[in-house]
Amino acid sequence: MQRYFVSPEAIQDGRVRITGDDVKHITRVLRLQPDAEVICADGTGSSYRVRLAELGSDQVIGDIVETLDEKVESQVKLTLVQGLPKGDKMDLIVQKGTEVGVARFVPVETNRTIVQYDAKKENKRRERWQRIAKEAAEQAHRVVIPEIDEVTSFTKWLTQEASSFDLVLIAYEGESGHGLRAVLNKRIESSINPPRSVAVIIGPEGGFDQQEVLLAEEKGARAITLGPRILRTETAGVVAAAMILYHYEQMGG
Amino acid sequence: MQRYFVSPEAIQDGRVRITGDDVKHITRVLRLQPDAEVICADGTGSSYRVRLAELGSDQVIGDIVETLDEKVESQVKLTLVQGLPKGDKMDLIVQKGTEVGVARFVPVETNRTIVQYDAKKENKRRERWQRIAKEAAEQAHRVVIPEIDEVTSFTKWLTQEASSFDLVLIAYEGESGHGLRAVLNKRIESSINPPRSVAVIIGPEGGFDQQEVLLAEEKGARAITLGPRILRTETAGVVAAAMILYHYEQMGG
CATH class of the missing domain: 3.40.1280.10 (SPOUT methyltransferase, trefoil knot domain)
Incomplete structure (x- = not known):
């Protein structure tokens, strides 16, 4: 599943707002449609499975389906x-x-x-x-x-x-x-x-x-x-x- | 000390013959003179400290001063x-x-x-x-x-x-x-x-x-x-x- 980093502030009330170059990547490169799923990580340790809802030209909004527990970071x-x-x-x-x-x-x-x-x-x-x-x-x-x-x-x-x-x-x-x-x-x-x-x-x-x-x-x-x-x-x-x-x-x- | 690989055949009777691009490197880039020392390795595991003797335009001849015992290669x-x-x-x-x-x-x-x-x-x-x-x-x-x-x-x-x-x-x-x-x-x-x-x-x-x-x-x-x-x-x-x-x-x- 495609992964994107978003800022922690872009995650609110169970929704994720994707902005910047990733919008083009989602809509033009991968040509994803509503209901497609991606993984969003906030860059500080949390990540989510997200179902896309609204795909605009300058932002993409998705709903958090699941909070992931990815153990990928080193403990050291x-x-x-x-x-x-x-x-x-x-x-x-x-x-x-x-x-x-x-x-x-x-x-x-x-x-x-x-x-x-x-x-x-x-x-x-x-x-x-x-x-x-x-x-x-x-x-x-x-x-x-x-x-x-x-x-x-x-x-x-x-x-x-x-x-x-x-x-x-x-x-x-x-x-x-x-x-x-x-x-x-x-x-x-x-x-x-x-x-x-x-x-x-x-x-x-x-x-x-x-x-x-x-x-x-x-x-x-x-x-x-x-x-x-x-x-x-x-x-x-x-x-x-x-x-x-x-x-x-x-x-x- | 500068290092060069030579073929095993280039090492005979205590002398080393360096040819190819390394000649230019020795004479033009480093501008080494007779009696300067370099390390020559034969690429199969042996290496030597070599004192330069004759520096020509297409080959450099040196005398082996010491057979080195460099433990650099992995045993695995x-x-x-x-x-x-x-x-x-x-x-x-x-x-x-x-x-x-x-x-x-x-x-x-x-x-x-x-x-x-x-x-x-x-x-x-x-x-x-x-x-x-x-x-x-x-x-x-x-x-x-x-x-x-x-x-x-x-x-x-x-x-x-x-x-x-x-x-x-x-x-x-x-x-x-x-x-x-x-x-x-x-x-x-x-x-x-x-x-x-x-x-x-x-x-x-x-x-x-x-x-x-x-x-x-x-x-x-x-x-x-x-x-x-x-x-x-x-x-x-x-x-x-x-x-x-x-x-x-x-x-x-």
């Missing part, structure tokens, strides 16, 4: 802190990360970030990432659209945000001793397990410098390797996310 | 049997799969394959995938270049090849009961564990039809889900590979 809330990569690689990271189950993306500028920050383009870029996340979330049958933070400095994130996570991991090639599995297994004996929130930090193309890794460790992050094969920056986050969620039985048990 | 040989996807998605699958550690790619035509097979283009396409695999293997610091089979029919592969693997998995959305983890854990009690060779089968955009899944199961494949979030075909193989290799402690322990 995973945040990907990504050193801003070159070109349009962040598009791929947001799309694939959303499919795998990342809850939030934080693009950060690091000491070796090559991309020049451009405040003018910033809003447009973030809008594009948010659109990619929405489309990927629909396609993946997720009921939550991942959040995408504004680009921020890595140091600032470490100082202000890192402490709010149950577990913070930083992928660092220089670190050869600590595999992801060993670090995650070690936690079993300690604190909250499984963690409710995990942040995994991935460097840009040039990686982190040692100072950044030291600061991250000072702020509680644990340095991990993602294995003996060197992953490109746009691969590392998605692969790390898959392994972390697999470890905590969030990839289908 | 993983084959990705991939339903041929649309567009250039196979490029991405080969690149990312190589980074993660796939040993062999088998592009297959299935009942729902949309791509029209074109014998003329076939050779060119396979050469391109092989080149992508080589470049990705160099970048990932692998010592083996993954093999890429000719495009074959899925039924033929199941009939002729599937039985040669210790474990064959087929990702199937219709299967809701068996998570990857449950299937892999169940094997602990049985047969060879960890398996020496695993094939994971991923459908094209439209997935498999039920007949194909039944035939696969008849041939010994186990149907698995990759979790509640639906992965695109070009994401599924890479994510499955990461999870399988992680399970068998081949992603850095």
Whole structure:
């Protein structure tokens, strides 16, 4: 069944109001008729089976037939802190990360970030990432659209945000001793397990410098390797996310 | 240190002969001089530290200084049997799969394959995938270049090849009961564990039809889900590979 995200405010008194581009998709692309059914998710975790009632040119109104209980979201809330990569690689990271189950993306500028920050383009870029996340979330049958933070400095994130996570991991090639599995297994004996929130930090193309890794460790992050094969920056986050969620039985048990 | 793949025949009597595009890369791009060192891997598992001796316009000769013992290849040989996807998605699958550690790619035509097979283009396409695999293997610091089979029919592969693997998995959305983890854990009690060779089968955009899944199961494949979030075909193989290799402690322990 076709899926659409609507805002929580678009759901009232058992009815759903679909607006924007989705109207065209329903009426022109799929050419649905009254009584056809779709799934509407509010992007914050609730989803509904909806029977279409009124199909207009600028809105579609439907009646909620059933509140769904789709267990698709990871119980471990995973945040990907990504050193801003070159070109349009962040598009791929947001799309694939959303499919795998990342809850939030934080693009950060690091000491070796090559991309020049451009405040003018910033809003447009973030809008594009948010659109990619929405489309990927629909396609993946997720009921939550991942959040995408504004680009921020890595140091600032470490100082202000890192402490709010149950577990913070930083992928660092220089670190050869600590595999992801060993670090995650070690936690079993300690604190909250499984963690409710995990942040995994991935460097840009040039990686982190040692100072950044030291600061991250000072702020509680644990340095991990993602294995003996060197992953490109746009691969590392998605692969790390898959392994972390697999470890905590969030990839289908 | 810069890495290059050479053919096993290019290594003789303690010397390595580098030819092809890599000559230009050494002399024009990196502008290396005699006595500079590089790593040469023969693509089948051996690698060497090599000191450059003679830099010509069509070949570079170097002396082997040290035979390296790089433990980068997975002990579980993983084959990705991939339903041929649309567009250039196979490029991405080969690149990312190589980074993660796939040993062999088998592009297959299935009942729902949309791509029209074109014998003329076939050779060119396979050469391109092989080149992508080589470049990705160099970048990932692998010592083996993954093999890429000719495009074959899925039924033929199941009939002729599937039985040669210790474990064959087929990702199937219709299967809701068996998570990857449950299937892999169940094997602990049985047969060879960890398996020496695993094939994971991923459908094209439209997935498999039920007949194909039944035939696969008849041939010994186990149907698995990759979790509640639906992965695109070009994401599924890479994510499955990461999870399988992680399970068998081949992603850095």
